[in-house]
Amino acid sequence: MPVTKLIFLSLRNIASTIFLVMASYSAYASTIYSVPFDYKRATPTNIYFSGKTEAEISRFCKTQSHASQADVDACAHRDFEKASAELLKRASEVGNAYKSGDVELEENGQPTAGPYFLKSMAAWADFRDAACYAETYALGEASSRYVEFWDCMTRITKALTNELSSPKD
Structure with a gap:
């Protein structure tokens, strides 16, 4: 040869x-669906939907007409942002109630509740985040990954918002 x-x-x-x-x-x-992600680095939806009115965004997210997967993800993220804002408002009200009650407790030399409330909220956020990452990663490489993640975050956040009550309730 x-x-x-x-x-x-x-x-x-x-x-x-x-x-x-x-x-x-x-x-x-x-792919973007097969690697870990950090939801805290996600683009806020007011940036994603910039140039659109609240009514336009609500209508779009409700109908999802001609929506890409990124659009559907952003709509789910938006739902979480709203639920998170509601929780922050409610947690602030409850935290202020604890703070008011703590004044008298502190004057009487008793342990205060406020720091434990703050600690419980931080632990709850860690739980929610970990639970939703677990639920999402269990899907494997799925295009619905981010929607599922945001839906989980929204569901758990709304549940706590509904359960939070003032110390006097």
Whole structure:
């Protein structure tokens, strides 16, 4: 066999091997749905939907007409932002009630409730975040990953908002 034919066959085998390696790598490449994410770094929806009125955004999110997956994700994220704002308002009211009650407790040398309320809220947020990451990652590589995550965050946040009551209630 001539040397040039051996070189040609060797080069063809090398090229075939490189092609197969590259093809197999791309088959297992990461997508935005297969890697961990940090929801705290997500673009706020007021930026995502900038230039749209509240009514336009509400109508769009309700109908999801001609919506891309990113649009659907942003609508779910928006629902969480609203639920989170409601919780922050309610938690502030409850926290202020504890703070007021703590004045008398402190004057009487008794332990105060406020710091424990704050500690419980931080622990609850850690729980919610971990529970929703677990629920979402269990889906595997799914295009509905972010919608599922935001829906979980919204559901758990609304549940706590509904359960929070003032210390005197």
